[in-house]
Amino acid sequence: MKAALLEQLGSLTVREVADPEVGPYGALCQMLYGATCTGTDLHLIEGRVDWAITAAPTIIGHESIGRVIDVGNKVRNLKVGDMVTRVGAPPAADGSYSSTWGGFAELGVACDHWAMKEDGVAEDQWSGATVNQIIPAEFDPRACTMMTTWRETLSYITRMGLATGNRVLILGSGGVGLAFAAHAANLGAVRVAMCGSAARKEVAKRAGVTDFYDYKADGVGWIIASMCPEGFDIVIDAVGSQETIDLALFNVMQGGSVGIYGIDEMGKTTVDPDKARAEFTEFDGGYDEAETHERVVGFMQTGKLDAGIWLDLDTTYPLDEINAAFDAVRNRQCVKALVKLSDG
Structure with missing residues (x-):
């Protein structure tokens, strides 16, 4: 099979x-589509983070959809024809390459983690596979590439305690920032503000943003504060730079919550309470994709989550042209790009 590997910084090699070899609880999948992730994929390609890489060369990609074409003899909950989220290719049996989620490949393996749990297999052998969830057959696999982002961010913002009537500020207008905004609107936030790139203002409005601020505006922190002097119940930094963290602290309300989700300057930033105008809680509760899978499915079925806001569903890049897909994201031609992984 073909796969896109990170062998040296700057680009992928197809x-x-x-x-893949499939074990008794595994399901071999033909990979259908994968979406680019600016936050993780581009950071890995450009060498800006190394915490996620196991060992180069490595197959990257974590927003891919696969269709089951064969199953192991202990699989009970997956069947041929099922579409599954977060499928990836495993590392080479001979150790010649590793897998950093392995989503950009023609074939991948899903895991029947339900059966493994029922059979008493040690949790550390299947817990990481709970991201493999079954998708309704009528769903468009292109749109389903968004489910990873949607599930992560819905879990995160729900765990932060978002309640109906809250005021929410999102810092960053990339795919993740837009997802947080959509969830805030869907969950009943009375005000959904975003500070991001001016070029993303209209798409942000489509996602549910009520107030948009250009991050390049002079004194943008004071501008936001003047428009919402009481502060925000929930502030999420989807960028993760020192500048955006400080901006988050400056605009959180008394007793509010700040979540730092972005990774731009991971390991190089500090959260200084003196930068805040009020007492706040720093959220560190993480997320769990599996816990929000069914809720995301429901939002998709009712039209409350529209992949067309993030993706041009009619424009796909073949796996052989995956570097062009990432170039389109770098050049801000799109929020996220779709890669067609096989002819399935």
Whole structure:
């Protein structure tokens, strides 16, 4: 099969690798589509983070959809024809390459973690596979590439305690920031403000943003504060720079919550309470994709989550042209790009 491997910084190499080996609880999948992730994929390609890479060369990608084409003899909850989220290619059996989620490949493996749990298999052998969830058959697999982002961010903002009537401020207008905004609107926030790139203002409004601020505006922190002097119940930094963290602290209300989700300057920033105008809680409760899968499915079925806000569903890049997909994201031609992984 073909796969996109990170072998050296700056770009991916698409080449032939061994077909995956499937164990008794595994389901071999033909990979359909994958979406680019600016936050993780581009950071990895450009060498801006190394915490996620196991060992280069490595197959990257974590927003891919696969269709089951064969199952192991202990699989009970997945069947041929099922579409599954977060499928990826495993590392090479001979150790010649690793897998950093492995989503950009022609074939991948899903795991029947339900059966493994029922059979008493040690939790550390299946807990990481709970991201593999079954998708309704009528769903468009192109749109379903958004489910990773949607599930992560819905879990995160729900755990932060978002309640109907809250005021929410999102820092960053990329795919993740837009997802947080959409969830805030869907969950009943009375005000959804965003500070981001002026070029994203209209798409942000489509996602549910009520107030948009250009991050390049002079004194943008004071501008936001003047428009919402009482502060925001929930502030999420979807960028993760020192500048955006300080901006988050300056605009959180008394007793509010700040979440730092972005990774732009991970390990190089500090949260200084003196930068805040009120007492606040720093959220560190993480997220769990599996816990929000069914809720995301419901939002998709009712039209409350529209992949067309993030993706041009009619424009796809073949796996061989995956670097062009990332170039389109770098050049801000799109929020996220779709990669067609196989001819399935």
